[in-house]
Amino acid sequence: METGLKNRVAIVAASSQGIGRATALALAAEGAHLAMCARGAAALHETAEEVRRLYGVEVYTDTFDVSQDDRVRNFADAVHRHYGRIDVCVTNAGGPPAKSFAETTMEEWDRAYQLNLRSTVSFAHAVLPHMQQQHWGRLIAITSIAVKQPVLELVLSNSVRVGVLGLVRSLATQYGPDNITINNVAPGYTATARVKDLAEAGARASGRSxxxxxxxxxxxxxxxxxxxxxxxxxxxVWLASERASYVTGQTIVVDGGAYRGL
Ligand SMILES: NC(=O)c1ccc[n+]([C@@H]2O[C@H](COP(=O)([O-])OP(=O)(O)OC[C@H]3O[C@@H](n4cnc5c(N)ncnc54)[C@H](OP(=O)(O)O)[C@@H]3O)[C@@H](O)[C@H]2O)c1
Incomplete structure (x- = not known):
């Protein structure tokens, strides 16, 4: 299948490990040049080097926390100066802590909003004007099955990520005339470091091993x-590709059938 991603420029946020890392590798395999970020330098540089070695594409990196709006803007501007365009932006971040509602603090609610909703807004603000100028763009938010079906002990994620859905749907309507598609990928339990943390929290809460x-x-x-x-x-990759050019405002759930709704 020809994806049309060769020589496109893709930002993949929070991409030193896990789903972000796999996304960076998959886009690079299609020939896209990348801009990657995470907070920790060592794992980010290791992943960037692996991408270059395996696929020979260019990789721009920066280390920062995606909940810092000014850093997101500076990053997107620097990526645009470096490559002269931004075609694809995949928003991603760590997940909020797993705990029962009674255990959550107001500081954790603020942090969850900053991490998972506000960071998506920051990236959208930073990249959409460039995509409008190009009359081509793909904004893809990575969220969670929690936007369809609440997950036990993830009240912060269940609540805050639904806002991303509203954002995606709103922006898809507004930016359709600019030939920009805006979608959401909602993973179910995925074999990464994050799922280990969730299993440990779930075990603690349920008194099981x-x-x-x-x-x-x-x-x-x-x-x-x-x-x-x-x-x-x-x-x-599919949503970023030419093969999904008429798909916008959607949530694609990748969960092995775990979501039971119609
Ligand atoms: N794994 C699952 O089962 C699952 C299911 C549904 C949804 N999700 C969601 O999908 C997203 C990715 O999960 P994952 O499983 O791939 O997690 P992961 O394996 O823990 O990887 C998280 C990546 O994001 C980076 N990161 C975390 N917080 C960041 C921040 N504030 N600013 C910049 N980079 C940051 C990490 O690097 P640094 O730590 O160096 O910053 C790392 O590269 C999360 O929001 C998670 O909640 C995961």
Missing amino acids: VQEYESQMTADIPMRRLALPEEVADAV
């Missing part, structure tokens, strides 16, 4: 296994 909790996680998924980060990345 981590192993028992992990078995229960997969038993509830029709495919009876976690997603691979590469399987989530493939959905992002």
Whole structure:
């Protein structure tokens, strides 16, 4: 399948590990040049080097926290100065902590908003004007199955990420005439460091062992296994590609059938 991504320029946020990393590798495999970020330098530089070695594309990197609006803007401007364009922007970040509602603090609510909703707004503000000028663009938010079906002990994620859905739907309407598509990829449990944290929190809350909790996680998924980060990345690549040129404002759930709604 020809994706049309060769020589496109793609920002992939929070991409030193996990789903972001797999997405960076998958876009580079299609020939896209990348701009990657994360807070920690060591893992980011290691992943960037791996991308260059495997696919020979250019990779621009910067280390910062995506909840810092000024850093997001500076990054996007620097990427545009460096490459002369921004075609694809994949928004991503870490997830908020897993805990029961009673345990959450107002500081954690503020942080969850900054991390998972406000950071998406920052990237959208920073990249959409460039995409408008090009009359071509793809903005893809990575969220969670929580936007369709609340996840136990993830009240912060369940609440804040729904705002991303409203943002995606609103922007898809507004930027359709600019030939920019805006979509959301919602992963179910995916085999990354994050899922280990979730299993530990879930085990603590339910009084079971981590192993028992992990078995229960997969038993509830029709495919009876976690997603691979590469399987989530493939959905992002499709949405970024020419093959999804008429798909906008949508949520693509990649969860092995875990979401039971119609
Ligand atoms: N794994 C799952 O089962 C699952 C399911 C549904 C949704 N999700 C969501 O998908 C997103 C990615 O999850 P993942 O499983 O890929 O997580 P992960 O394996 O823990 O990787 C997170 C990546 O994001 C970077 N990062 C975290 N916080 C950041 C910040 N504030 N600013 C910049 N970079 C940041 C990390 O690098 P640094 O730490 O160096 O910054 C790392 O590269 C999360 O929002 C998660 O909640 C995950």
